[in-house]
Amino acid sequence: MSATFETAPATHPGPQAAAELADASRRLYRRGWLEGTSGNLSVRTSPDRILITASGRDKGELTPADTVAVDAASGLPVRDDGPRPSAETSIHLAVYRRFPRCAAVVHAHSPYATALASREAGRGRSTVRFDDFELIKGLGRTDGRLVVPVLTNWPEVPRIAADAEDWFAGDPRHAGPVLLIAYHGATAWGTDLRQARNHLECLEELSRLTLLLDR
Numbered sequence: 562m563s564a565t566f567e568t569a570p571a572t573h574p575g576p577q578a579a580a581e582l583a584d585a586s587r588r589l590y591r592r593g594w595l596e597g598t599s600g601n602l603s604v605r606t607s608p609d610r611i612l613i614t615a616s617g618r619d620k621g622e623l624t625p626a627d628t629v630a631v632d633a634a635s636g637l638p639v640r641d642d643g644p645r646p647s648a649e650t651s652i653h654l655a656v657y658r659r660f661p662r663c664a665a666v667v668h669a670h671s672p673y674a675t676a677l678a679s680r681e682a683g684r685g686r687s688t689v690r691f692d693d694f695e696l697i698k699g700l701g702r703t704d705g706r707l708v709v710p711v712l713t714n715w716p717e718v719p720r721i722a723a724d725a726e727d728w729f730a731g732d733p734r735h736a737g738p739v740l741l742i743a744y745h746g747a748t749a750w751g752t753d754l755r756q757a758r759n760h761l762e763c764l765e766e767l768s769r770l771t772l773l774l775d776r
């Protein structure tokens with residue numbers, strides 16, 4: 562079954578998509594956010610196709626050959642002779658399904674966001690609230706308040722994706738284009754790869770500031 566949207570979903574088409582994914586991956590790796598093959602990135606290349614990083618690849622050396630086209634509804638590879646798509650494809654698909662204007666998703670194991678999410682989960686919280694910081698505007702919020710879900714890192718990834726869908730369905734106030742997974746990492750999305758990366762940077766920096774202030 563394919564996703565249905567009121568208007569055509571945003572896409573990031575073109576022959577450059579694989580090269581742009583590889584470039585974005587190497588950039589995030591250089592920041593120390595994709596250690597030990599962690600992290601995954603994707604773009605929506607057409608309404609029913611996602612191009613996503615292959616599973617288990619060194620994200621610091623990613624090339625266009627390390628990407629896989631998958632069906633946007635099922636997450637299954639379009640060709641059966643290519644590499645295996647990211648183990649976390651289902652989380653990307655949940656974001657694309659919910660946000661038609663999103664055309665890129667990045668997931669990283671950035672240290673401050675991961676540490677903050679883990680600390681909050683350890684305190685029994687399922688959200689992190691960021692107040693006051695100017696940087697909140699970078700995540701599209703002009704009211705000075707951002708609430709980010711802290712999802713449980715279930716061993717079955719589709720269960721994390723299902724929890725993300727539940728959060729989206731709640732249409733929470735003060736939400737932004739980001740989510741956290743406790744003891745795991747952060748996911749951000751945007752209209753293109755650059756914006757998705759910017760959103761991830763904002764979340765990582767907000768997390769760093771929050772930990773610095775011991776809030």
Ligand SMILES: CSC[C@@H](O)[C@@H](O)C(=O)COP(=O)(O)O
Pocket residue numbers: 596597598599600601614615616617618646647648649668
């Ligand atoms: C280095 S283990 C990290 C993985 O379990 C996972 O969390 C991750 O981010 C990368 O998975 P991948 O299947 O390579 O996209």
Ligand SMILES: [Zn+2]
Pocket residue numbers: 599600601649668669670745746
């Ligand atoms: Zn991960």
